[in-house]
Amino acid sequence: MKSVFTLFIAVITLSAFAQNSFSKSEVINSAIEAARTGNMESIKESLEQGKLNINSQDEEGYTPLISAAAGGQIDVVELLLKNGADIELKTKKGQTALSAAINGDHYEVAQRLIGAGADVNQVIPNSRKDTLLIGSAGNNLETTKMILEKNKELLNKTNAEGETPLSRSVRFGNHEVTRYLIDQGAKRNIKDKKGLTALDIARQNKDQRTVNLLSTTE
Numbered sequence: 137m138k139s140v141f142t143l144f145i146a147v148i149t150l151s152a153f154a155q156n157s158f159s160k161s162e163v164i165n166s167a168i169e170a171a172r173t174g175n176m177e178s179i180k181e182s183l184e185q186g187k188l189n190i191n192s193q194d195e196e197g198y199t200p201l202i203s204a205a206a207g208g209q210i211d212v213v214e215l216l217l218k219n220g221a222d223i224e225l226k227t228k229k230g231q232t233a234l235s236a237a238i239n240g241d242h243y244e245v246a247q248r249l250i251g252a253g254a255d256v257n258q259v260i261p262n263s264r265k266d267t268l269l270i271g272s273a274g275n276n277l278e279t280t281k282m283i284l285e286k287n288k289e290l291l292n293k294t295n296a297e298g299e300t301p302l303s304r305s306v307r308f309g310n311h312e313v314t315r316y317l318i319d320q321g322a323k324r325n326i327k328d329k330k331g332l333t334a335l336d337i338a339r340q341n342k343d344q345r346t347v348n349l350l351s352t353t354e
Contacts, residue, residue: 165194167182171200174204174212175212176211176212190216191225196228197225197231201217201225202227205240205249206239209245210248213233213249214248217252224255230261234246235269243278247282256269256290267296267299270284270291275313277312294328298328300326301317301322302326306337306338309346311345
């Protein structure tokens with residue numbers, strides 16, 4: 137009889153634990169989706185009621201902050217940062233809030249994260265190859281400036297394909313960023329793994345304005 141009672145208690149305890157775990161998982165998934173879509177009221181309610189650990193991660197490692205950054209939700213990002221969100225947590229694939237923001241072309245979010253102290257010495261995980269964060273910011277001048285102000289050594293660093301920030305900005309066709317990188321001392325003779333320099337890329341793209349810029353700027 138005692139053993140039956142003990143078994144009954146164990147089953148009840150296990151059931152309660154499973155239900156609690158499921159409930160926590162639901163809260164985390166709901167918060168991450170709310171962060172991605174910009175549902176401020178839902179996030180605020182979860183925080184105010186103590187339902188949400190702000191640095192909780194789902195099965196893929198996403199936190200509310202990473203999800204908000206990936207969705208370009210600047211207001212949610214602000215709220216989460218003010219409430220102590222860890223800016224450097226990573227998904228299982230190595231994505232941080234900053235790399236998620238830049239990967240999604242959400243430069244206002246990226247600038248806010250950099251201003252909050254996010255590490256700019258990162259690579260962006262993707263389905264191809266890792267790309268230097270500075271290179272991926274190559275089509276946004278203000279983000280490029282902020283990254284270089286944090287670490288000028290990234291100016292001529294190459295990614296897995298041998299590309300530099302300059303060659304990537306040329307590939308993007310961003311003349312403003314290209315001019316800025318040259319003014320900062322970007323080297324124009326670095327070749328990528330295909331043997332192409334920034335000037336070669338400009339010629340391939342038939343971008344005469346950039347060809348002239350790279351040919352004449354000393």
